[in-house]
Amino acid sequence: MSKKKTLHVPDAPFRPGDKPNFKDLNLPKAGEAEKPDISVDPSEIRDLAFSLVRVLDDKHKAVGPWNPKLKPSVLKEGLRHMTLLRIFDDRMLTMQRQGKLSFYMKSLGEEAVAIAQGMALRPDDILFPSYRQPGLQFVRGRDLVDMICHCITNSKDNVKGRQMPVHYSWKEGNLVSISSPVGTQFPQAVGCAMASAYKGEDNVTISWLGDGTAAEGDFHYAVNFASVYKAPVILNVVNNQWAISTHKNFSSGDATFASRGIAYDLPSIRVDGNDFLALYSVTSWAAERARKGEGATFIEVFTYRAEAHSTSDDPTRYRPKDEWKSWPLGDPLERLKNHLIDLGEWSKTEQKKLEKELDDLVIKSYKEAEKHGTLNDGPWASEETLFEDVYKKPPRHLRKQRQELGI
Amino acid sequence: MSKKKTLHVPDAPFRPGDKPNFKDLNLPKAGEAEKPDISVDPSEIRDLAFSLVRVLDDKHKAVGPWNPKLKPSVLKEGLRHMTLLRIFDDRMLTMQRQGKLSFYMKSLGEEAVAIAQGMALRPDDILFPSYRQPGLQFVRGRDLVDMICHCITNSKDNVKGRQMPVHYSWKEGNLVSISSPVGTQFPQAVGCAMASAYKGEDNVTISWLGDGTAAEGDFHYAVNFASVYKAPVILNVVNNQWAISTHKNFSSGDATFASRGIAYDLPSIRVDGNDFLALYSVTSWAAERARKGEGATFIEVFTYRAEAHSTSDDPTRYRPKDEWKSWPLGDPLERLKNHLIDLGEWSKTEQKKLEKELDDLVIKSYKEAEKHGTLNDGPWASEETLFEDVYKKPPRHLRKQRQELGI
Amino acid sequence: MPQMNIIQSVNSALDIILEKDSKVCIFGEDVGYFGGVFRCTDGLQAKYGKHRVFDSPLSEGGIVSTAIGMGINGLRPVAEIQFSDYIFPAFDQLTNELAKLRYRSGGEYWAPVTVRTPCGGGIRGGHYHSQSPEAYFTHTPGLKVVMPSNPYDTKGLLISAIEDDDPVIFFEPKRLYNGPFDGDHKKAALKWDTHPKGEVPEDYYSIPLGEAAIERAGSQVTVLTYGTMVHVAREAADSSGIDAEVIDLRSLVPLDMDTIEASVQKTGRCVIVHEAPKTSGFGGELSAQVQESCFYHLEAPIVRVTGWDTPFPHSLEWHYFPSQERVIEAMKKVVED
Amino acid sequence: MPQMNIIQSVNSALDIILEKDSKVCIFGEDVGYFGGVFRCTDGLQAKYGKHRVFDSPLSEGGIVSTAIGMGINGLRPVAEIQFSDYIFPAFDQLTNELAKLRYRSGGEYWAPVTVRTPCGGGIRGGHYHSQSPEAYFTHTPGLKVVMPSNPYDTKGLLISAIEDDDPVIFFEPKRLYNGPFDGDHKKAALKWDTHPKGEVPEDYYSIPLGEAAIERAGSQVTVLTYGTMVHVAREAADSSGIDAEVIDLRSLVPLDMDTIEASVQKTGRCVIVHEAPKTSGFGGELSAQVQESCFYHLEAPIVRVTGWDTPFPHSLEWHYFPSQERVIEAMKKVVED
């Protein structure tokens, strides 16, 4: 085929059969990025949008100005949550394969995102996650049984079986109902933050969306409104390099996602998403800014989607196998664990023990959850719930339809 | 009222009664901005997004690397179009006040935008303007009578009386139908450019939208798709500082609009929109890039809306009177005229003569147009046209509805 | 009692509710300093402060989505969409988010957002300043949809809408802002000055959502309509001598089927009138429901008088806008059939 | 003749049209290298090249708007929206732009865009992977709206849609992709293997838009339906012993009223079935039109069997999805009334 001049269409950097190669990522070293004052003029730190905040270096040491200097107990807590999330994900996936869940989505390789960022916040800070941050619930101590009841869509599912699994809602934990249409939560989070400011409250709102989703209009609304009203919000693009089969080359030119905040005069930071300490630190910084009335911060969380997009997906059709193993920024859980071991605060044996403990917990919780029903045999949310919550009170036409259904 | 901490809402810099003050614009001098090669890596010229390309200096000289060195005949042509546009606008406004047009929108103070940019393009380049670039039609030689027939919505209105005035469409001139919903043309232009590339053609597509409109999702789609597919398109944000009563402080933080292109790895240039030469030059540069396959260019055209938003608007309610007179970048028409005078190529007398000639032309054209009907007394597009062009051929239900109407 | 036009009655409702509930805030394009392109929010920013009544970026999607977030966090936002023709960039946030939030979260979250937006034709607005998109929203479970036809109802319904914990799309027929309009554009413009429904109490009052009003009692035929067409239909009845019962629906969702059924069962005949295009317009739904519940009372086919299935034209506006003549013709047909 | 499922018949239509017309290009989320999340474009990029079949950013508004621009500039784009639940971010470009371009430009410009999108429930997709938003588009003059119910029609209608110079929203009932579905989710999944409409010619053919098909001839009652519900309705007729005439509308706009009228005038009774919520669903329009044109033939009220006026649930999916039982009940009611 002669190469006629025609429309340019980007390529993914590698496809099945190719050897994954991450050389041109040009990663800065850990500790290199500067840490500005929270009242910095955003125009002075544009470089941070093209750099990468890293704290944990290759030797598992915490280095540089962004080192949050966390107590070992906090690090251990983080490790525990991340370990739990990984085990939980694995179990749920297994159960999905057995037909006990209609659907599932894992966070493998991205566990640090929700957990480090969640831990850097106050419990009254409000969360608008995408489906890829279930870990927030562990941080805030949600009952595993409740989470599983939602995932297996039984009678105790607090969203009454109306959404697919992993579309959590948890009012008590200030986690706002997750929606399937991607990105819609981003500008809602900004509105929520505007309301906190309106009321003179100092809690912060935080939201996440993916690299692919950053192409939606909602992304633009969010960043723009956040800037105009100096909303106390933290806006995160979780760049895990893929949107289902579509590589991030289709959602940004060669620029970084972080650089999108520059155009709205927001402090814009790119952070290693597999580095618990860097994430914690950047998020604390952003939260402090927001709380002090300095407005919004825009963060690109740089990470890698290690597994399939969801249980409906088969990534071997569009990318090399085990590609994640070559990701130069490693495994967030391993890195935190090794850091703790390096500090003399943890050991492989302790980790094994922890894993066993948490696996037992998940299994126990799963069994407990099944007491409230299963996806296939019920009991599910009762039939009357079909017509509830459409409005606060069912209007006449819904009451009539309910009767038609004979309930 | 005690100042309770609450939501931050920006202010316009001045309101009725205030003295307009443009000091903090921090304008760079004419000739200062560098002119890069068309194949420049966008990341090397980020500064241009925060600078301002100016060619005409305060003494009416053309200076610096962006000087397009146009022949006097070209300059005179530009001046003629700008003068015509100003006169045309004035006449139409008068006629609107007399009830002969249902609505009108002027380009006062922004005449250079469409005219310089239009002149820098080839006739086969495709135009997706907003309502504020009617001047493009003068550049491409559209019959004034046809334009007026549209504006007075008579039987010869080529859009068959379906849209309000100034919503031109002109297939022959490659000017795509103007829409009222602001911004929709921007990503359409990108698609159009993608099609040119697809077909291996070297024509360019260009589009414009306003500072206010840059807050719409369509803005984001356009810039993103343009970047991803390296579309041969020129995307202009005409920042005339106001969106009806809303100051541009509500559509950007303190960053420039031009800086929004940086995030998509596009060459992003801020240009004095009241400087015919600078506009011409930047547009030629962008068009050459596009034609050579280098992809899209993003331009902020920095100007001022001198008059009311439209005939439905009363700006004295929200901004000082005669504020435009203080705009430090002056009047685009005066500046080009003075440049020509300075070159010894033009005189005030010649300008007066030209104005007279063009005014006569507009009046003559107006009279000619009225022969085809008037807004109030018709004839208008015939009644059958009501049901045409909804589809290529009216389906049964429209033929039936037509019968119902008795036509 | 003061006479108000609809602009003033909207303003009065907003004024009262801003005063009454500090959680109410109002925002949208040009609504702040300027007071709105139709001046519905005139003076409110000066009175209540910049954070209570403010301008937004030109972004309908941004307006609705941030309003949802505010609603989630305890405010009661009233968002203006400058023309209902421009509500579509917010369509996803309205239909997939605002409408479904309470349901999908099992009742944990909701957002009591009111979206005010001027709709309808008759102002020479052409293609993009004349649309009546109410049917789209009536097809979206979770939203309430209201369209008043006079100043008195506007104020009472708007207050109810804002106080309602469910989201409400509140359509304001812009042709009625300054005066009633019976469809005859050649007549001098009327004012609300002397109209009984132009009498609007200064104080707080509310009209429940979901109750239709009988605009004109009659026995021969029931005319179901709302918004501007209420006036066209009433005048059509008055001038034609057909004793029509004109029902002003006021609220499309929830719909007052009791009033509708009672009327059609009495008259045995029904005409439905709206400005929006016919196919899948709300008139289709009304017709379906009426025949479902009144089939054995109907003595003639229900007839719809609507905008044509075309976009809204500019110069031929009056060929598009359902005229008194078309309404009369329909009533005659139905009565004589 | 080869047997195809709907995925294969979509693929075959696209393959043929890509071969035939170099101005056709196909794009959308994950449709390029991967071949689409439902695999409808599998193999096409490899066969025709990256510029003919390509991935897009995750942006429905961007997909539709750039498709319009391509259409204006001489291409014939086929855009995929991954799920019709996600079509709403493109709603403004679809209704205000794509639908109105030809009209507002006096016929100077148009864009022959086809938007393919999987719709409907029955796959445990819950809230946001089950919607049937066709009614919104039928209320938008300028758009054509198509929904096939089997592989043979899918291919023929899709080819017509792409070749049509008007924009077409082409809904693909995803529950039918792999096999017919009669509403009984407890039965083993069927395949198109042995279904007569699973026989799909390899070559080019087209089926005109605007012609309904009689899925099952009958005399007692006319059932108007489309998409997945065609199979539910047919099976309901077969199993209940009611001799229903089941009409598969196939194209909602334009609508084949000739076929509908002939049938209802014959049977005197009518049931309408669709998945979408009832209020202002396309069933309302159908009901209105049927009673307008067949009033004097109707012997019982027209009954609609539809999704409830709620969002689409997940665990109670089968309480929402119109069941055979509900269709049978409606047919009985109408026949006995």
Ligand SMILES: Cc1ncc(C[n+]2csc(CCOP(=O)(O)OP(=O)(O)O)c2C)c(N)n1
């Ligand atoms: C509006 C909308 N369009 C399409 C989809 C289908 N979809 C679900 S997730 C997804 C990819 C998201 O990728 P990204 O934003 O990178 O997030 P990630 O899955 O990588 O965390 C797509 C296309 C959707 N859910 N919503």
Ligand SMILES: Cc1ncc(C[n+]2csc(CCOP(=O)(O)OP(=O)(O)O)c2C)c(N)n1
């Ligand atoms: C989608 C949409 N929303 C609102 C409007 C109403 N409107 C028309 S022009 C305008 C302001 C546009 O300002 P800007 O983009 O700065 O362009 P300018 O008028 O200054 O040239 C508004 C709000 C519209 N036409 N379309």
Ligand SMILES: [Mg+2]
């Ligand atoms: Mg991703």
Ligand SMILES: [Mg+2]
């Ligand atoms: Mg402007």
